[in-house]
Amino acid sequence: MSSHEVQAAETDVAIIGMAGRFPGADDLDSFWRLLSEGREGITRFSREELAAAGVPARLLDDPEYVPAHGVIPDVDLFDTGYFEFTPAEAAITDPQHRILLTTGHAALEHAGYDPARYDGLISVYAGAAINTYLQQQVLPRVDQTTTSNHFAVMVGNDKDFLATRLSYKLDLRGPSYAVQTACSTSLVAIHLACQGLINGECDMALAGGVTVKLPQAKGYLYEEGAILSRDGHVRTFDADASGTVAGNGVGVLVLKPLRDAIADRDTIHAVIKGTATNNDGSEKVSFAAPGAAGQTAVVREAHTVSGVDPRSIGYVEAHGTATRLGDPVEVSALTRAFRESTADTGFCAIGSVKSNVGHLDAAAGVAGVIKTVLMMKHRTLVPTVNHTTPNPAIDFAASPFKVSTDTVPWAGEGPLRAGVSSFGIGGTNAHAILQEAPPAPVTGDAHRAQQLLVVSARTATALATAARNLADHLDGDDPAALADVAYTLAVGRRAHEYRIAVTGSDRVALAGALREAPVPERPGTGEVSFVFAEDVPDAAGLAARWAAAEPAFAGHHEAALAAGADRLGERGRAFAVQYALGKLWRGWGLTPVAVHG
Template sequence: MTRPVIVGMSCRLPGGVDSPESLWAALYEGADLITDPSDEHPHQREDVLPGGLLDDADMALDADHFGLSPLETRTLDPQQALLLEGVDEALQDAGIAPGELRRTPVGVWVGSSCLDQSITHLGTDHGGTMVETAGALPSMLAGRLARTFDLRGAAEVVNTACSASLVALHRAHQALLLGEVDTAVVAGVQHLGLDTHTRMFRNSGTYSPTGRCRPFDVDADGFVRGEGVAVLVLTTAERAAATGTRVRAELLGSHTNADGFVPHGLASPSRAAQTDLLRHVYERSGVDPYAVGYVHAHGTATRAGDAAESMALANVMGRGRAEDERLVVGSVKANLGHLEGAAGVVSVVSTVLAMEHGHVPPTPHHAEPLPRMAELGLEVATAPRPWPGPPERRRLAGVSAFGFGGTNAHVILALPETAPRGAVSGEQAAEPVARLLPVSAGGPAPLAETAGRWAEHLRGAPETAWEAIARTAATGRDHLAQRAAVVAEDPAGAAAALEALAGGRGHPALIPPRRTPERPPRVVFLFPGHGSHSPGMGELLAEREPVYAAALQKARAALQAHRPQTPLGEADLRAVQPAAVAHQVALSALLADWGIRPDAVVGHSLGEAAAAHVAGALSLEDTARLVAERSALLAESAALGGMLATDLDADRAAAAARASGTSLAAVNGPASTVLSGTHGALTALREHLEAHHPRARCWEVDQAPPAHSPLLDAAADRLAAALGELAPGASAVPMVSTATGAGIGGAELTGAYWGRQLRAPVQLAEAVAAATGDPGASAVLVEVSARSVLAPALTDDVLACADEAYDEHTALLRLAGGLYARGVPRAWDRARPAAAVPLPARAWARPSDRPDPAERGDDLARRRAELEAAADEAQRRDVLARALQAWVAEQVPGQAGAEPVGLDSDLAALGLGSLVLMGLRTRLHQLTGEPVEIADFYGEAGVATLGAVLAHRSR
């Protein structure tokens, strides 16, 4: 049977509460989070005080993250802003990357009874645009979320007054049980923008004259209002288990009903209806109401409301309980005020936290219970107390909400019977293992703040949680533009690196932060040749990475079949070079498993064999044959001479070669060349350079035969003949030949080519330039080998699979971290632990460069004056064009510094959505005074160009 569960929660509430953790701290302390009126420091919303209010910073929005233009943001309902960030944070808490839910059957249910934004922006005398309408309509509370996160399940707003969000939870519960959705987002939100309802409550006598809510107290005199947002993410227990999603609470039952006719009138609660509700939900769920230890009551602290609720609870759950097992009731309204439509979900979040921590929080301001409370089997906690009942009993709780008009709701919650929150499955490794921890945000400041939050969280985390922490960061978060990474062996090491990131300092475990380009960079795999071998290479990788081990074993078997008399790894070219290629092939397989694949490949000398295989042109069998034949011929030729590496440029190296009787064997970079020749000629050349050019450095290439020189003419012919039956195929990945410095097709990699390649000088610098493409384009070179031998010759931005400062596994993780920071897509390991660990929510960017309304008015007036002063049609068009250029730059992030918007610019290509186009229509109308039809922006082929719009409007 399907069992819906709560897997994620978030909240932003009065008193600086910005997470479930900070909410629990406030609840446990019994904190009073109500703001009082003050004559000395009047609040800007004094007319709704006393009340639980958010600060201005709490209602800020990272508009760029959600793709909202300034035009939309200016008139956006603060409730929509709170919901956007709240839903993202709840998904983070669930360990679900929001991007993974796009185009999937995820339902959205939002409970809200607040109409302040609608009243403000959609009044009869407003005459606003569709932009204001979308920002103020109550229906858009759910619609905005579904559109922004691209969710394809139901998107519904529920307004049953004060029970709205708990009714929304019931609807989501039913949708999950029926299989209508895989995942559900349930939210409650409220913003006190007007005093309309506050005055109504005061006039009706339900607003507390003392400014505090005292549920079930003899001195209860009503409630005060509050605002904020709370969000739940639900799925099924089966789906949570399959995806490794942490379960915070199980939803055992839910039900709603209505009061029906009540003799005392519309505003009077029905004790009978509430009793029926409770009796029905517990009977249908099969839960014994007397096993419930705590009920988060509606608790409005009105005489009629508390009396009806306490009697209904007594009728079904309270009467007959032993004195030491009374049903504990309470309400967060005493801390925060009444959030009306949002109250139900806030109550659920509070209750789940209480179950997780095993304590019932106190209800502040409660001094003397209503008469007969004890007789009814009920009590209110006035101090933190352990969860009621024996410790071995499962923690069960109920949550109630009752709406003005008579819609009632109740849900039953349970703490999961399986692993407790934060537990991690799997055994701890025998020794510390390095992990990659990615971290990202929308900009440098929020990245630093996020790193600080994570550092504090990781500082006390157990080593056994390290794998789960790293995986949660990788798979449970969207990866934003500003990125960094940490490679560490335990949480403490990661915390130190994150602290450095937060403080703007470097750290050995930290991959420095970078801004990723708008488009992923072009990735070029660079395979070095002789000298890339390292003793013991691959041993640690084979222990820790099964994909690498399998690929290495397969490559070694293919190579060994051609040279069985020479075990791979011995100090012999016939063994060393095949071993190096096998390592390169296996590394490439591991990188591919990580989702890191090349857009082009380049191979230096021997490295071209691995490059051809990774490109898909040579089978593993043909690659093994090529490497075996080539290395054997080079081993035979070692006595003919050697190689000398220098820091000379290509022209000086060529001149030195002509003068010394040697050959220019390789041009690796602007100041990196290699010469081949006899040992005597190379010795003489070295002595000459040291004597006459003391600034020139040169060194012998260890155990290198005189490759890429005339000394190997005979060997090159023999290699071509030996590989005469080689059968290359078409390349799947573009390959650039270092023998020619240009691209080469797979079919060209015949035996004849490999003969020429052994003899021809290596044009590495030219080949790399061709592989990376346009110099202005973003590209990254990845040196695939056990030792980094080519990076210094090319650029400081070459990433290598090996680094002498780290073991080979750590070095490879650092490579992956460097690619991540540069924006290279990564296929993260989705095999998460059975109980993923929580991580603090990412910090939001808070842009401060939004245009001031007064400045916008001045700009419009100035442009209108310019238009009136235009002498002719050409000047008029110029004024309109410059105005639209400025408006487009304001609406499209990044456009201000981009190329000017021309009259032939396609509006859709500029990123202008329908609402922004409507805004531009309004601006044109305000500027010209002419009626502008929205159809002016659309042509037969779609969105028109600016020129077409201007031509129509400037007639």
């Protein structure tokens, strides 16, 4: 597909990679299952679990104590060798820094890019929540009277170094900004990333946010009128809504201008048509309160800059904190923004991922974007969990909105479109307009009967795990052509010391070969030599078969024959077929350390 076949505005930004970990869902596939099955990912702890975690008995005995929190597993684990940390350095580094680093790396792999092989500038825009690890684990244990210790604690924990650490460890050369606007942090980061791409400051961007508040095994004391829920369930837009539940999570997007993504044949998951941010100022009842005027203005601006008619929007992913003040204010503000263009009612579904996973603070906005992108990819609306009776303070009947309560097909005239909101304490509001990806170009498995899959890792154990994971993926329902899978594995992954390669003609054969492939006991050098022979039996027959399979080989072979090899008999034909083979290998990126023959 060429770029002129899709109407790509200069300001359209493609989402070409995603990675995330959320309560109850440690990857995007499990996240989709959680959403589509209408489940909660929030953990409800037993008294024994909380007591073992050190929660005082006086809290456990308090009838207002709610034993609920959104957790992600293994936040204490980190591959120090892979990311070149010393164990001591990792031990004093905020888990938020570590988890954002691993998720950013995963997002780039999902996009199919190895930064070492990418010539353009890759930027980072990201933020984190409050650092409780510093308070609880580092400061009580590390003597900071020496300058070196103080410096190590500072760079391992200050939010200033969150984005730049990712840039350093992944060797990303574009602008690198820490973004901090409380609950709207990650959607503001996405907005800034889009602006950087549109302004030509970078060629690709990573954007997102992370929240890891420790300890994870904890609850909270319910307070009437505060933000947290009475019973540990988030009932967005419901009559029984009493607040949200705090949660941990992380999400990172890889972004690129749409026109470039099309030209580069990237997998496009969705398109960001436009984004907007603003602040409420002082026109609200308190610093932490939502601002109706500011929310209306930011949604209107997003509609304007995206060039999208609000009537064509089929879904809004709301901020949706399920507070008694927040939900009615938000729907009222959205309604006023939509009323600039349409008086129609009930045409747009509305929901919030907070009903599934709680409020992820700095990761809340990117969680909403990833949810919406997954719905677009599956063309399916998912339920707003715990919603039974509409909040009587919200006049849905007079609004453009209806609460999404079931898993149903998402259809519409023209491309699917959605809005995503995220509003921060302190008044920084963000809204994005998303559109489903343009039709992907039709790619078969090219002309090769066999496909070659390569896998590498830093250790033998990691290699075995990577091969098994790839085999499981091939057994799944990913529609990607095997030629595309092979290409991405070959050029979109960093090559490491431990390696295996398998060939096969279909997914079943390749998955089986990956599971059966022996894992090398020692790392390989990655070096290759070309060895050519003076005589090649049936050189003409080999050339004919390979020319039929590989057009590039045919061109090189014809050039050798035209240059005079054809006049030298069998030796000339042996030279021509090996010359063409060597040129073909070089074209595939194989550079020999030596050539023999």
